[in-house]
Amino acid sequence: MSTLAKDNEHDHDHKPTGLKRWFFSTNHKDIGTLYLIFALTMFFVGGSMAMIIRAELFQPGLQFVDPQFYNSMVTVHALIMIFGAVMPAGVGLANWMIPLMIGAPDMALPRMNNMSFWILPFAFALLLSTLFMDGGAPAGGWTMYPPLVLQTGDAFPFLIFAIHFLGVSSIMGAINIIATVFNMRAPGMTLMKMPLFVWTWVITSFLLIAALPVLAGGVTMLLTDKYFGTSFFNAAGGGDPVLFQHIFWFFGHPEVYILALPAFGIVSQIIPTFARKPLFGYASMVYATASIAILSFFVWAHHMFTVGLPIKGELFFMYATMLIAVPTGVKVFNWVATMWKGAMTFETPMLFAVAFVILFTIGGFSGLMLGITPVDFQYHDTYFVVAHFHYVLLTGAVFALMAAVYYWLPKWTGYMYDERLGKIHFWLSVITSNVLFFPQHFLGLAGMPRRIPDYNIQFADFNAISSIGGFSYGLTQLLFVYIVIKCAMGGKKAKAVSWEGAKGLEWCVPSPAPFHTFETPPKLTKEMLEH
Amino acid sequence: MLFVLFVLPVSAVADWGLNMTKGVTPISRDIYNMHMVTLWVVTIIGILVFSVMFWSIFHHRKSKGVKPAKFSHSTTVEIIWTIIPTVIIVSLAVPATSLLIRMDDTSEAKVTIKATGYQWKWKYDYLDEDLTIYAALDANSSEIAQRDSGLDPMEAENYLLEVDNPIVLPINTKIRILTTANDVIHSWWVPDLGWKRDAIPGFINDNWAVIEKPGTYRGQCTEICGKGHGYMPIVVKAVSMEEYKDWIEVKKVAQAAAKNTSNMVLTMEELMTKGETVYKAQCLMCHQANGEGVSGVFPALVKSPIAIEDGRRLEHIKQIIYGKKLMPAFGEQLSDLDIAAVTTYERNAWGNNTGDIVQPKEISDAR
Numbered sequence: 001m002s003t004l005a006k007d008n009e010h011d012h013d014h015k016p017t018g019l020k021r022w023f024f025s026t027n028h029k030d031i032g033t034l035y036l037i038f039a040l041t042m043f044f045v046g047g048s049m050a051m052i053i054r055a056e057l058f059q060p061g062l063q064f065v066d067p068q069f070y071n072s073m074v075t076v077h078a079l080i081m082i083f084g085a086v087m088p089a090g091v092g093l094a095n096w097m098i099p100l101m102i103g104a105p106d107m108a109l110p111r112m113n114n115m116s117f118w119i120l121p122f123a124f125a126l127l128l129s130t131l132f133m134d135g136g137a138p139a140g141g142w143t144m145y146p147p148l149v150l151q152t153g154d155a156f157p158f159l160i161f162a163i164h165f166l167g168v169s170s171i172m173g174a175i176n177i178i179a180t181v182f183n184m185r186a187p188g189m190t191l192m193k194m195p196l197f198v199w200t201w202v203i204t205s206f207l208l209i210a211a212l213p214v215l216a217g218g219v220t221m222l223l224t225d226k227y228f229g230t231s232f233f234n235a236a237g238g239g240d241p242v243l244f245q246h247i248f249w250f251f252g253h254p255e256v257y258i259l260a261l262p263a264f265g266i267v268s269q270i271i272p273t274f275a276r277k278p279l280f281g282y283a284s285m286v287y288a289t290a291s292i293a294i295l296s297f298f299v300w301a302h303h304m305f306t307v308g309l310p311i312k313g314e315l316f317f318m319y320a321t322m323l324i325a326v327p328t329g330v331k332v333f334n335w336v337a338t339m340w341k342g343a344m345t346f347e348t349p350m351l352f353a354v355a356f357v358i359l360f361t362i363g364g365f366s367g368l369m370l371g372i373t374p375v376d377f378q379y380h381d382t383y384f385v386v387a388h389f390h391y392v393l394l395t396g397a398v399f400a401l402m403a404a405v406y407y408w409l410p411k412w413t414g415y416m417y418d419e420r421l422g423k424i425h426f427w428l429s430v431i432t433s434n435v436l437f438f439p440q441h442f443l444g445l446a447g448m449p450r451r452i453p454d455y456n457i458q459f460a461d462f463n464a465i466s467s468i469g470g471f472s473y474g475l476t477q478l479l480f481v482y483i484v485i486k487c488a489m490g491g492k493k494a495k496a497v498s499w500e501g502a503k504g505l506e507w508c509v510p511s512p513a514p515f516h517t518f519e520t521p522p523k524l525t526k527e528m529l530e531h
Numbered sequence: 532m533l534f535v536l537f538v539l540p541v542s543a544v545a546d547w548g549l550n551m552t553k554g555v556t557p558i559s560r561d562i563y564n565m566h567m568v569t570l571w572v573v574t575i576i577g578i579l580v581f582s583v584m585f586w587s588i589f590h591h592r593k594s595k596g597v598k599p600a601k602f603s604h605s606t607t608v609e610i611i612w613t614i615i616p617t618v619i620i621v622s623l624a625v626p627a628t629s630l631l632i633r634m635d636d637t638s639e640a641k642v643t644i645k646a647t648g649y650q651w652k653w654k655y656d657y658l659d660e661d662l663t664i665y666a667a668l669d670a671n672s673s674e675i676a677q678r679d680s681g682l683d684p685m686e687a688e689n690y691l692l693e694v695d696n697p698i699v700l701p702i703n704t705k706i707r708i709l710t711t712a713n714d715v716i717h718s719w720w721v722p723d724l725g726w727k728r729d730a731i732p733g734f735i736n737d738n739w740a741v742i743e744k745p746g747t748y749r750g751q752c753t754e755i756c757g758k759g760h761g762y763m764p765i766v767v768k769a770v771s772m773e774e775y776k777d778w779i780e781v782k783k784v785a786q787a788a789a790k791n792t793s794n795m796v797l798t799m800e801e802l803m804t805k806g807e808t809v810y811k812a813q814c815l816m817c818h819q820a821n822g823e824g825v826s827g828v829f830p831a832l833v834k835s836p837i838a839i840e841d842g843r844r845l846e847h848i849k850q851i852i853y854g855k856k857l858m859p860a861f862g863e864q865l866s867d868l869d870i871a872a873v874t875t876y877e878r879n880a881w882g883n884n885t886g887d888i889v890q891p892k893e894i895s896d897a898r
Contacts, residue, residue, distance in 0.1 A: 060684035062676060068758040068825065134827030141755045147732060148715040148756060151857055153827045235733020241716060242731060276593070278603040306718060307729045308736035311635045315628060322620045329616040330609070336584045337608070341600035343593040354588070358581060365573035372623065374630040375566045377726035378551055381718060381753040442549040447722045449753040452761030454676055456692050457685050501599075 015515050023118070026110035028095045029513060033412070034117050035092025036405070040481070042084030042124065043398075047474055049077035054436075054470035057463045062454050070453035071139035076127070078142035082259065083166045084124055086393065089401045090262040091116075091173045094201045097408065098177060100506040100513060101195045103186025103522045108179035116172035123165035130155035141451060143252070144219065146233040146244050150226050160223045167212040174205035186505070188524040192286070195504050196279065199286050200265030203293045204258050210297070211254040218247035242307050249300035257296045259393060261289060263360075263400030264331060267353045269504070270407050271335055274350035275342025276501035281334040288327035288334075295324050305376045314373045321371035325364065332361055347499070348422030352403035355430050356396060363391030366441065381451075384444025390437045395430075402429070402480065409487050410494030414512030417487035425483060428476040435469030504528065552722050555744045555769070559725025561630050569623060576619075634726070637739045640707030642700065648710070648717025648730035648752065649859060651759025651816060655698050658709075660779050662786060665864055666694040667812055668762045676762065677820065692749040695812065697766035701775035702742050711735045714859060715757065721750035721765055729754055742769040759816045792868035793895035799875070799888050806876025809869045813861065814877075822881040829857075833881045844887060848874055848897045862898060867891035 015021055015030075025031055052073050056064050065073070095113065099106055107113045130137040135153020138144070144159075152159065181202050185194070194202075221232040222244070231237025233244045264285075272279045279285065301309060301317040309317075335357050344350070366388040370379050379385060409417050439462035444450075448459045455463065494511040505528055509517045522528070553563045591597055647654040652667035668676075672691050675682040684690045700706055710719045710730040720727030724740040727750075742748075750765040770778070797805070811820075817829040824831040837843045837850065851870055854860035861870065874889040 060690065061680070061682075062678040066678060066758070066825075067761065068828070071755065071758060071760070074755075136827065139758070145716055145754075151715070151757065151828075235731075241733065275591070276599040278601070280602075281604045281609055283604070284609050306727055307731065308734065311631065314631060318627065318631070319624060322624055325620055326613060326616050330613060332580065333612045336580060336587070339584065339587045340591065341587075341597075341602075342591050343597045343599040344588065344591055345593045354584075357584070361577065361580070365577060368573060368620075369566070369569050372565065372569060372627045374627055374634055375562055375569065377634075377728075378562055378566070378722065380727060381720075445551045446549055447552070447750070449720070449751050449761075451755040452751070454684075454691060454761050456690050457687075460685070 024114065026106070026114055027515065028099050028107045028110070028113065029412075029515065031107075031113050031117050032092045032094075032096030035088045035095060035120075038117070038120060039085050039087075039089035039092060040484075042080050042088070043477070045128070046077050046080035046085055047477065049073045049080070050470065051474050053077065054467040056453055057455070058467040059464060060455055060457050060460050065453070067453045068136055068139055071141075071451065072131070072137040074451050075138050075140060075142050076131070079127060079138075079162075080124070081393075082142070082255070083163075083170075084120070086259050086397050086401070087170060088120060090201075090204070090259070091170075093197075093262065093266070093401070093404050093408075094173075094177055096412065097506060098180060098198055098201060099184070100411075100509065100517060101198050101504060102181060102184065102189050103505050103518050103524070104180060104184035105516065105518050107176050108184055109176045112172050113176055116169045116176065119165050119169040119172075123162045123169065126158045126165065127162040130158045133158075143248060144222065144244075145248075146222060146225065146241055149222060156226060157223065160219045163219050164216055167216045170208050171212055174208035177201055177205045178209075186518065186521040186524055189505075189529070192283065193529045195265075196268035196282070196285055196289075197262070197265035200261040200268075200289055203289050204261045207254045207258050207261070207293055207296065211251045211258070214247060215251035215255075218244060218251070221247075242304070245304045245307060246300065249303045250297070252303060253300045254293070254296045256389075256392075257293055259397045260360075261293065263356065263397045264289060266400045266404040266407075267335065267356050270349050270353040270403055271338050271357075273407075273499050273501045273503070274347065274353075275339050275344050277338060277342035279334070280337035280340075281330075284330055285334055288330045291327040292324060295320060295327070299324065302371055302373075302376070305373050306380050318371060318373040322368065325368050325371075328364055332357060332364075345500075347406075347419060348417075348426050349403045349407035349499075351423065351426045351430075352399050352406065355426070356399045356403065359391055359395035359399065359430075359434075363388055363396055366391065379444060381449055382444035383440040383448045383450055386450050387437050387440035387444060390440070394437070395433050399429070405484065407499075408506075409484065410498035411506060411509075411511050411513055413488045414494055414510075415487050415489075415491035416494050416498070417483050418491065421479065421483050421486075425476065425479045428479070429473065432469050432473035432476055436466055436473050437469070439463075439466045439469075554723040554725045555742050555746065555748065556723075556725050556740045557743070558630075558634055558740070559723060561633075562725045565627060565630060568626075572619060572623065634738070637707050637737045640705045640739055642704055643707040643709065644698070644700070645709040645711065645735070646719050646730060646765075648712035648714075648719070648756065648763075650714050650757050651752075651763040653694075653717075653719070653752075653763060653765060654713075654864070657779065660783070662779060662782055664696055664698055664782065666696045666698060666766065668764060669693040669695050670808075670811060672764075673762070673811065673815070689749065691762065692751070692764045692766070694764055694766045697747070697768050699768045699770055699775055699778045700742060701772045702745050702769045704772065705739055705741050707737055707739050709735050709737050716754050717752045717756045717763070718754035719750070719765060720753045721748050721767055723748040723750075724767075727753050742767075745769050745771065762816065789866040789868075792866045793891045795868055795891050797868075797872075797890065799879075802872045802875040802888060803879060805868070806872035806874070807880070809865065809873040810876050810880075813865070814873065817858075822877070822883075832877050833883065838877050839883050839885050841885070841887075844878075844889070845897060847878070848889065848894060852894070852898060867894040867898075870894045 133154045138152050138155050138159045140149040224230040225232055231239040233239045233241050268279055299321045302321045370376050443459055443462050496510050497507045551566050553560055643658045645656040655664045672693055675684050710728045712730040712732045717730040718727050719730055728736045728738045746769055748767045752763045818824050818832050822832040832838050837847050852862035868891045871889045871891045871894050878885045878887040
């Protein structure tokens with residue numbers, strides 16, 4: 001073993017073996033893989049909680065769980081999906097692909113990279129351990145509004161510390177991405193020549209660095225309110241419960257774009273590849289992404305129109321919110337224009353990307369409706385909102401992540417995935433997710449509040465349909481795991497340029513990508529810089 | 532198919548209760564119209580954009596032998612599709628602004644009520660009348676809603692949307708509705724009135740409604756407020772001004788009678804029956820029907836020292852009156868008779884069997 005390891009040191013592709021390889025890894029590809037596997041695991045943990053929710057809501061009456069546990073499921077499902085599934089999946093892709101896309105040998109800060117990943121399992125161990133505690137897991141909603149969240153039992157400090165850890169991990173990841181992109185681009189890779197996926201991640205990283213410390217501050221104030229007698233949010237002590245909501249959503253709205261911007265980047269890579277045509281309006285895509293990111297800091301109060309803001313505030317936040325529709329519209333138009341007069345084929349990544357454009361746009365439409373303050377007084381905190389954010393996060397962000405996995409899987413494993421199964425997975429996903437979430441628009445408009453474990457019989461039919469969609473969507477994702485594992489085990493060999501129309505540096509290295517790439521900076525040709 | 536689904540609620544299905552309600556106030560109608568306008572705008576934009584996209588998907592395929600074009604930008608087109616959405620948005624923002632300004636004007640209201648959220652019921656103060664009403668989930672829904680109750684929610688017409696004590700409001704009158712809360716944040720929503728408003732401890736929000744049609748209007752709490760969040764409905768009965776005034780008088784008499792129970796003397800049996808009713812309405816959500824509570828959050832009453840030890844009888848009464856930690860103070864909400872009955876019930880039910888009889892007099896002395 002030791003001689004083998006020694007021999008390997010002379011090998012160009014040497015890597016540590018066994019557990020050490022993964023625990024002590026400083027390799028961006030291995031850490032990227034860890035992130036992606038972790039995210040997929042959490043996707044199923046959070047998904048099984050969603051199954052419990054849909055089972056309870058399948059018919060009126062209380063059949064499976066107590067209301068308190070139901071609230072815990074609602075709360076922990078959201079925390080896991082946001083912080084455990086979508087964000088780590090995005091960071092995993094960034095780790096794998098950014099160095100390959102800009103011609104860097106690795107991330108700029110490899111040890112910190114290791115740490116930012118390995119914090120995650122511990123943070124989620126803290127969070128998930130609360131399920132077994134006296135008083136149960138946090139049940140006040142992922143938004144953690146006081147005073148309700150202060151009624152949490154023993155789980156409370158675990159919730160706060162888990163959030164702190166997740167924030168630390170994300171901030172380290174963001175610093176790493178910024179340091180890498182600004183210092184390690186291959187000569188000739190100017191900022192405005194970077195692939196859009198890299199751009200969206202740079203902008204996302206700035207959002208993370210700006211937003212997450214605010215959340216950390218807010219939850220720390222919760223902690224001191226509960227244990228150290230402060231009254232930041234306690235009206236009886238001169239505090240203000242609404243202050244927390246301002247702090248939370250000052251983080252929370254940029255967070256929405258932290259989840260969505262990398263998805264925009266992914267789709268902007270995939271559509272040109274399968275349309276065999278350059279991305280339309282590259283520069284306007286970059287500017288639109290940056291405008292969305294900047295605007296995201298000025299719209300937070302649209303999550304809290306019903307708290308009784310002064311009318312001038314309500315008007316300001318309504319206008320700012322509606323304004324976001326403009327750059328978002330530009331992006332959608334650009335994607336459609338990229339497809340226009342291309343020579344398209346529809347492999348699984350393209351199918352998911354096209355579905356993303358349509359379904360994310362539907363989520364955007366309901367978002368615009370929610371942004372109109374007087375009407376929001378009816379929509380707010382109903383299933384209309386639940387439908388809205390699942391359209392942008394599941395059929396939006398998650399579909400884009402799935403597209404990315406299918407797109408780059410050949411580069412990661414060296415094998416093509418099973419295209420027929422991939423297409424089946426796509427069609428089942430797109431149908432079931434719409435059966436799951438579309439009826440929730442109707443439920444919300446008809447008056448069903450969110451976060452309730454039981455409901456009046458007038459909501460029974462659509463809840464039953466939604467639950468059937470939910471179970472089917474959940475089952476369908478097992479197929480995804482099978483496809484990924486099957487691809488990792490073998491199959492048709494992937495070429496270096498795995499897709500006919502693929503452009504960019506990541507396709508200049510062999511498939512699978514060697515353990516070390518670009519140890520000397522690549523000489524960029526004009527063709528490599530095409531988007 | 533998605534287009535069809537998106538258009539469906541607009542027309543035919545509107546009558547099936549899938550769309551937003553038009554409600555019964557001028558504001559709720561304006562909100563409905565604003566909702567419909569926006570829905571149509573986004574539907575049309577959606578149809579246009581997706582039609583172009585699908586046309587491209589069907590025609591610009593490699594399998595049809597097309598050669599990909601090379602263009603990658605067009606400043607003119609990009610300017611056009613930045614300006615058009617901006618214009619659309621401004622034209623939506625103008626009516627939205629005027630509607631919002633109208634909603635904001637709560638002046639010159641004839642009747643003012645204050646809704647206070649409790650875990651998990653609503654208290655209503657008729658500020659002009661010195662009348663207070665508590666409204667909690669009705670006993671029928673509550674019974675069905677217990678896990679594995681074996682009862683069918685389909686058989687209860689207003690399952691989870693019925694209260695024990697509905698409030699009454701006059702029609703064709705500007706009513707100002709204040710919202711606040713006693714413990715955590717709640718939100719007061721009756722869709723037919725057109726809006727919801729958060730009820731926040733330490734703060735008072737206001738809104739208003741002119742109900743144009745007599746009837747019973749139902750809603751629910753819409754801000755997660757703990758395990759009983761799904762179980763604190765709102766029921767508003769809108770009647771003519773004369774009926775409203777009669778109702779106020781009747782309720783005032785009942786309120787005075789409830790305050791005056793301290794000299795009543797009841798038998799054990801009467802107290803236990805009354806106590807069980809009070810327990811089910813007020814205590815069951817936390818301490819559970821079997822008095823076992825919920826481990827770690829809500830303490831058990833069964834064999835709990837405070838509920839069985841003779842020396843702690845006064846402490847037991849005082850905890851009900853004044854509350855403790857998460858437990859609300861029931862002193863203001865319940866009459867001496869109610870508290871006496873529920874104390875007796877708790878000290879004798881589920882095998883606690885202390886034999887204690889607590890009379891209303893003992894409560895008024897403890898206050």
